[in-house]
Amino acid sequence: MLPESxxxxxxxTIKRSRFIARIDRVDTDEQARAVIAEVRSAMxxxxxxxxxxxxxxxxxxxxxxxxxxxEPSGTAGRPMxxxxxxxxxxxxxxxxxxxxxxxxxxxxxxxxxxxxxVREALEGARLAQRTVLPVSLFTVSHxxxxxxxxxxxxxxHEPEMDYDGDGVRVSVASLDVEGxxxxxxxxxxxxxxxxxxxxxxxxxxxAQIRDGRAVPLAQ
Numbered sequence: 644m645l646p647e648s649x650x651x652x653x654x655x656t657i658k659r660s661r662f663i664a665r666i667d668r669v670d671t672d673e674q675a676r677a678v679i680a681e682v683r684s685a686m687x688x689x690x691x692x693x694x695x696x697x698x699x700x701x702x703x704x705x706x707x708x709x710x711x712x713x714e715p716s717g718t719a720g721r722p723m724x725x726x727x728x729x730x731x732x733x734x735x736x737x738x739x740x741x742x743x744x745x746x747x748x749x750x751x752x753x754x755x756x757x758x759x760x761v762r763e764a765l766e767g768a769r770l771a772q773r774t775v776l777p778v779s780l781f782t783v784s785h786x787x788x789x790x791x792x793x794x795x796x797x798x799x800h801e802p803e804m805d806y807d808g809d810g811v812r813v814s815v816a817s818l819d820v821e822g823x824x825x826x827x828x829x830x831x832x833x834x835x836x837x838x839x840x841x842x843x844x845x846x847x848x849x850a851q852i853r854d855g856r857a858v859p860l861a862q
Contacts (some may be wrong), residue, residue, distance in 0.1 A: 649667065649668050650665065650666070650667050650668075651664075651665070651764045652764055654760075655756070655759055655763060656744075657748065657752070658752075659744025659746060660741055660742065660745075660746070660756070661740075661741065662739055662740070662741055662759075662760040663686070663739065663742075664737065664739045664740075664760035664763065665678075665682060665738050665764070666736065667735070669696065669734060669735065669736050670698060670734060672708065674698075675696035675698060675736035679736065682740060689740045689741060689742050690741055690742065690743045691713050691714055691719070691740065692712050692738055692739075692741075693709075693711055693712045693714060693719035693720050693738070693739050693740075693741070693757060694710045694720060694736065694739075695708070695709040695720050695721075695723035695724035695726075695727055695736070695737045696708055696709075696727075696737065697724070697728065697732060697734070697735060698734060698736075699734060709723060709724040714753055715750055718750050718753035718754050718757070719757045723739060723760075723761045726761040727761070730765070730770070737761050739757050765852045766852055766853070766854075766855075767852060768851065768852045769848050770849060770851065770852065771846040771847060772846070773844060773845070773847075774818070774845060774847045775842050775843070775844055776842060776845050776847070777817070777818070778814055778816050778839070778840035778841050778842060778843055779816075779817065779823045779837050779840065780812065780813070780814055780815075780838050781812075781813055781827055781835050781836065781837045782809070782812045782835070783810055783811055783831070783835055785806070785811055788804065788811035788813070790830065791827065792813070794826055794830060795813075795823070795826065798822070800819075800823065801816070803816075814840060816845055823837065824837045
């Protein structure tokens with residue numbers, strides 16, 4: 644799964660040290676490294692910019708990388724990566740910038756701080772999954788199109804319209820093919836035919852992060 648939002652953020656303070664987390668959607672390790680460079684450039688006076696990312700790899704396992712950026716080994720990047728992996732997220736980079744507050748936190752304290760910063764940035768985020776969806780097609784008159792669009796949208800569908808002189812051609816990408824057919828049959832009293840129009844790749848929002856876990860959304 645991947646974040647629906649393009650960028651998430653959070654800030655926590657522990658013993659006067661500031662931990663500023665930013666999580667971005669990315670598709671490649673090059674994009675992840677570009678986000679990391681952008682954060683470094685925006686906050687050059689910070690002591691640490693610790694990072695973790697997981698990106699897809701065609702035909703292979705996802706690529707994952709992490710960096711402690713000067714913090715004791717294993718206290719920052721790896722814990723951040725563990726949070727991303729536990730969701731699980733693919734296609735995301737996390738950067739946690741630390742402004743040192745003058746008090747040492749110890750290895751356990753650093754692990755908790757960096758993990759917490761990432762978890763707080765993710766809390767409440769909606770997650771999407773790339774899915775192949777069948778497409779249903781039908782045509783209605785211009786006068787009737789609004790009613791069909793309103794009904795479909797009210798049931799969570801995202802219809803697309805193509806207007807021409809003969810009417811409105813409506814395209815609905817949804818796993819619930821039978822539901823779409825039943826709705827159109829009801830509205831048209833059986834006079835409008837729904838046909839299959841192939842498949843499309845779409846991102847479908849399927850979960851939300853709550854208390855560090857991906858909780859499926861009600862369908």
